[in-house]
Amino acid sequence: GPSEKGLPQGATALSKCLFSQDLDPNSGLLPPLSQACSCLPEPCMDGERSPAPPEKGRDSPFAWSPGPSSSFIDPDWFGDENIQAKRARVETIVQGMCLSPHTPAPAPSKARARDGACCPGKARERKRKQSLPMQQGPLKPGPAGDHGSRKGGPRVREQLHQLKQQLKHLQKHILRAAEPRDTAQDAGGSETDKGPLRAQQRKGYGRRPRALDSDHYQGSRGDHPEEEKHRASEAEHQSEEPRFLPCGAQALLEILRKELTGAVSQAVDSVLQKVLLDPPGHLTQLDRSFQGLVPEGRSEPSPPERGACKDLFPLATLPRRAQPQTGVLLQNFSLAKSLDPPRYPVSLRMIPIPCQGPPANCPLTAPSHIQENQTLGQLLGPRPRGHWSSSLPHDSTPQSHRSSESGLRPWGAVKLRPSVLSQQQYALPFASPRLERLPVLPSVKMEQGGLQAVPDVLPFPSLHTQEGLNPGHLKKAKLMFFFTRYPSSNLLKAYFPDVQFNRCITSQMIKWFSNFREFYYIQMEKFARQATTDGVTNPKMLVVLRDSELFRALNMHYNKGNDFEVPDCFLEVASLTLQEFFRAVSAGKDSDPSWKKPIYKIISKLDSDIPEIFKSSNYPQELFRN
DNA sequence: GAAACCCCTG
DNA sequence: CAGGGGTTTC
Numbered sequence: 001g002p003s004e005k006g007l008p009q010g011a012t013a014l015s016k017c018l019f020s021q022d023l024d025p026n027s028g029l030l031p032p033l034s035q036a037c038s039c040l041p042e043p044c045m046d047g048e049r050s051p052a053p054p055e056k057g058r059d060s061p062f063a064w065s066p067g068p069s070s071s072f073i074d075p076d077w078f079g080d081e082n083i084q085a086k087r088a089r090v091e092t093i094v095q096g097m098c099l100s101p102h103t104p105a106p107a108p109s110k111a112r113a114r115d116g117a118c119c120p121g122k123a124r125e126r127k128r129k130q131s132l133p134m135q136q137g138p139l140k141p142g143p144a145g146d147h148g149s150r151k152g153g154p155r156v157r158e159q160l161h162q163l164k165q166q167l168k169h170l171q172k173h174i175l176r177a178a179e180p181r182d183t184a185q186d187a188g189g190s191e192t193d194k195g196p197l198r199a200q201q202r203k204g205y206g207r208r209p210r211a212l213d214s215d216h217y218q219g220s221r222g223d224h225p226e227e228e229k230h231r232a233s234e235a236e237h238q239s240e241e242p243r244f245l246p247c248g249a250q251a252l253l254e255i256l257r258k259e260l261t262g263a264v265s266q267a268v269d270s271v272l273q274k275v276l277l278d279p280p281g282h283l284t285q286l287d288r289s290f291q292g293l294v295p296e297g298r299s300e301p302s303p304p305e306r307g308a309c310k311d312l313f314p315l316a317t318l319p320r321r322a323q324p325q326t327g328v329l330l331q332n333f334s335l336a337k338s339l340d341p342p343r344y345p346v347s348l349r350m351i352p353i354p355c356q357g358p359p360a361n362c363p364l365t366a367p368s369h370i371q372e373n374q375t376l377g378q379l380l381g382p383r384p385r386g387h388w389s390s391s392l393p394h395d396s397t398p399q400s401h402r403s404s405e406s407g408l409r410p411w412g413a414v415k416l417r418p419s420v421l422s423q424q425q426y427a428l429p430f431a432s433p434r435l436e437r438l439p440v441l442p443s444v445k446m447e448q449g450g451l452q453a454v455p456d457v458l459p460f461p462s463l464h465t466q467e468g469l470n471p472g473h474l475k476k477a478k479l480m481f482f483f484t485r486y487p488s489s490n491l492l493k494a495y496f497p498d499v500q501f502n503r504c505i506t507s508q509m510i511k512w513f514s515n516f517r518e519f520y521y522i523q524m525e526k527f528a529r530q531a532t533t534d535g536v537t538n539p540k541m542l543v544v545l546r547d548s549e550l551f552r553a554l555n556m557h558y559n560k561g562n563d564f565e566v567p568d569c570f571l572e573v574a575s576l577t578l579q580e581f582f583r584a585v586s587a588g589k590d591s592d593p594s595w596k597k598p599i600y601k602i603i604s605k606l607d608s609d610i611p612e613i614f615k616s617s618n619y620p621q622e623l624f625r626n
Numbered sequence: 627g628a629a630a631c632c633c634c635t636g
Numbered sequence: 637c638a639g640g641g642g643t644t645t646c
């Protein structure tokens with residue numbers, strides 16, 4: 001039978017919860033199931049697009065990232081174009097170094113060769129997507145495209161080899177040079193190398209063998225006969241050769257140095273802040289102060305609405321510690337409306353991670369002054385929702401705030417453990433580097449800095465597309481489960497661009513999700529049965545909140561370490577699943593051997609869109625590894 | 627009949 | 637989580 005862990009407490013809490021069923025059932029506080037259902041995808045993704053097929057965005061010019069450095073959704077990207085281009089070069093070269101001798105070409109060409117070999121349709125698809133980012137800026141396809149294999153192959157390989165040597169050399173120097181430097185490296189440094197680097201990009205980018213497909217090549221220089229084209233470019237190379245390497249070396253040096261020093265200083269800051277916060281009692285103080293923000297009807301000055309809320313919905317507005325801890329909780333969706341962020345302007349200032357407090361849903365409107373609290377934001381919690389979705393409408397409809405009354409979440413203290421540092425790496429992929437300048441995303445900024453300090457100072461990780469699945473992929477898949485329970489293989493392919501999919505890999509990943517579902521449904525059934533034995537009669541009383549036991553179980557399974565903020569849409573789906581199981585069990589349908597199938601069918605329609613950032617991250621899966 | 631899913635097991 | 641057998645679906 002199912003494990004009964006924690007049930008005594010849960011049962012007690014549940015019985016408390018049952019008292020609340022005396023609430024007027026006609027008060028309209030609990031919307032019909034169908035209504036709740038129809039709103040599900042909204043909180044986590046663009047509501048307009050929620051029913052669209054998962055693959056819908058893939059033709060977007062920026063939906064696919066061919067390499068570690070492109071794919072930008074934000075128009076502001078062009079401001080950092082140079083930085084990104086530099087990063088691209090560095091990573092590409094490092095990538096080449098890390099590849100085995102039998103895979104001489106960088107990832108893009110690898111992918112291309114693979115595609116061409118097995119399925120032409122896919123190859124075309126990728127080609128189209130791949131070529132788009134290349135069109136940005138001055139990056140012209142060079143002669144090494146497909147023609148390199150005919151004539152320029154050896155040469156290209158030789159150049160690549162030179163680059164590798166150069167980089168090895170640089171690595172040694174930089175790792176040594178970066179340490180003593182202060183953080184005074186600023187825009188000036190990057191400005192100086194802009195010009196040369198751009199020139200280098202123009203000519204140097206295309207010299208990587210088969211990095212660009214021939215279609216693209218011909219498209220941009222179609223007016224030249226192939227031979228001539230090649231010869232001209234060859235000459236171009238030779239004239240550029242002497243300048244190219246030193247120039248590139250300088251650029252590499254500069255960018256690496258900047259990255260390293262920045263990361264180190266961030267790390268120092270981060271550690272310092274932690275140390276400062278470490279004194280015993282500090283955290284509890286913080287906790288207390290945050291708890292104070294939760295309406296208790298006493299000392300905290302509260303807007304008029306709050307008092308009204310409290311009177312109307314006493315249970316739901318209780319502070320966390322007073323709330324039932326079981327997997328089931330009374331919740332009325334109307335309540336959320338009364339907790340709209342704008343009504344707590346003062347509280348907002350005091351809450352580093354807005355989602356943690358009652359005014360939970362205003363991360364995108366967080367003012368820049370919140371930077372003061374960056375450290376708290378970093379230490380105390382997961383990223384506010386919306387970090388991964390720049391297109392989040394962030395309306396103020398009740399649906400998008402429904403879970404706001406979940407109150408404080410118990411992950412604050414955990415974040416303070418030093419050992420958790422390594423877990424935080426998973427946070428990074430959801431923030432593109434250019435976001436670090438945006439004041440509205442304080443925790444992202446800090447986390448990124450801190451994160452880079454840890455893994456990036458170490459020897460360069462490999463960035464190549466790899467054959468198998470690694471633990472990072474598993475981790476990412478688990479997080480994706482929060483959005484989709486039934487991903488199609490196409491969706492998986494779209495969201496794991498660094499994985500070379502074959503039949504085996506695909507089925508393995510499908511199997512992963514099957515296992516995820518299995519655990520998920522087992523939990524649901526367990527808690528639904530518990531609810532029935534505890535005497536719950538109204539399924540709508542069963543709501544999964546962030547502080548419920550059920551949520552903890554799920555979170556522990558899919559998000560061990562709390563390094564990802566579970567999207568609200570998952571809570572909605574989980575609540576519905578729980579309710580469906582409850583209905584079925586309490587109706588005795590579980591005598592039917594296939595009684596779960598209708599439930600599965602319902603839940604399978606509740607998949608949400610996965611945030612684009614999951615696939616368009618600049619660090620595809622690197623930070624998911626380990 | 628392959629693929630997908632479910633269920634069980636280790 | 638992976639493997640394997642059974643079942644359903646297309």
